Amino acid sequence: MAIKQWAQGRSLWLMHFCTGCGAVELPPTMTSRFDMERFGIAPMATPRQADVLLVTGYLTVKTLKRVIRSYEQMIDPKYVIGFGSCTVNGGMYYDSYNVINHLDLYIPVDVYVAGCMPRPEAIIDAFLKLRQMIVNGEADGWKKYRENLEWYRKNQRKILDVDKWGLL
Template sequence: MFNDKEASKIVDIIKNFARKHSLWVVAYGTGCGAIELPPTMTSRYDAERFGIRGSATPRQADVLLITGYLSVKTLKRVIRTYEQMQEPKYVIGFGSCTINGGMYWDSYNTIKALDRYLPVDVYINGCMPRPEAVISGFIKLQQLISEGKADGAKRYRENLEWYRENQRKVIKNWRMPEYNW
């Protein structure tokens, strides 16, 4: 018979297979990238064949897809959305705005590097990334999940002080509720 280690290994394989093929996305679409999602989901590119599905609320979601730039005001909402999601949870930064600011690099109100504020698992670059790029980003995330490397939620919990410090530096008037996530 199996010993404990082998049994948990098998359970892990099943879990990761299910997680990998069932990604429910809550798309935070205030940036211009939101327009790339309808073609990704509908008949031309059909992301549902990989098990990628939109979800209505952050409580049900697995992936937070941040499409485009984040102003300070929206960053607040994104942090709240992220903290309401249930673990394991993943973040995909979408478009060059989330990577280095993109064309808003000198703006007075947009953050320039998303991974300082939230633990990003996969970045999709481009301005705008086409639906093919979006799907390839999701497949990269699936690879990371099956290898067990997509540990954004763990990183966030362990380095919470560092993330909070960065968030507080940008969001001056910190009136965020404490979640027992």
């Protein structure tokens, strides 16, 4: 079991889903200057092949729908990193009519990165923290999502017509 977690923590494939302005910090993180691949973190095209959903910035209701669908397509174990202050409490969009305030009401978040925007160092730091949590068995957001699905659905239903999608 420990070997499995050790391996999982060292091979985090990142889903390519850029939701807000935070995505501009990812190219320097990926490329030679900060080079996240030395930690085994690599971008991946489809949700079914990815381990980590990185929500980079603010989420409008329209994007939240796509995020939830992508998150549910990912295969367990799966992890979510909330990126930037927008995912924590709405950030500068706290009074927008179409931007959500708290990401963890709709999908479980394992690690938050504060800042507007976080630097590549902070992103890599968050990934290392996530790796530590995986090795210790603490990153169990995906289990919580299964166990408390009704609670998450209730929050999602408040702003989206989730029942029409035919999921789960």
